[in-house]
Amino acid sequence: MTKVLINWTDKYSVDYDVIDNQHKELVGMINNLYASFTEGKADEIVEDILKEMIKYTDYHFKMEEKYFDKYNYSDTKLHKEQHNDFIVKVTSFYREFNNGSVTITYDIMNFLREWLLTHIQGSDKKYVAEFKNKNVNIV
Numbered sequence: 001m002t003k004v005l006i007n008w009t010d011k012y013s014v015d016y017d018v019i020d021n022q023h024k025e026l027v028g029m030i031n032n033l034y035a036s037f038t039e040g041k042a043d044e045i046v047e048d049i050l051k052e053m054i055k056y057t058d059y060h061f062k063m064e065e066k067y068f069d070k071y072n073y074s075d076t077k078l079h080k081e082q083h084n085d086f087i088v089k090v091t092s093f094y095r096e097f098n099n100g101s102v103t104i105t106y107d108i109m110n111f112l113r114e115w116l117l118t119h120i121q122g123s124d125k126k127y128v129a130e131f132k133n134k135n136v137n138i139v
């Protein structure tokens with residue numbers, strides 16, 4: 001039985017290595033969370049993985065946003081709102097999980113998966129198209 005929730009394929013690539021590597025890292029973290037959930041790992045372990053995932057997601061979002069500001073990305077406002085909504089949602093889930101009022105479910109795992117893949121293929125590819133047009137280099 002496979003414990004992998006997301007299989008990375010080239011269709012998720014945005015053609016900036018730095019960004020792809022960060023997205024792959026996030027995919028790895030979601031897979032890790034999924035594995036510990038399906039293997040019934042202790043709450044403390046799941047909690048730590050979730051916490052690390054939120055921290056890394058925040059780091060990744062801030063990096064993208066730094067480039068939006070620097071190059072006056074036309075859809076900055078909406079994109080930042082999407083990032084912010086995701087962080088707020090996952091952080092509040094983390095708190096509820098932490099105080100024992102909710103548990104991880106397949107719905108939560110699917111939400112993380114769908115959100116990330118939809119975001120990468122929609123919103124992220126949109127800024128990439130504009131940046132490629134402007135010959136922006138992301139390093």
Ligand SMILES: [Fe+2]
Nearest residue numbers: 060064120124
């Ligand atoms: Fe991204």
Ligand SMILES: [Fe+2]
Nearest residue numbers: 064119123124
């Ligand atoms: Fe993004």
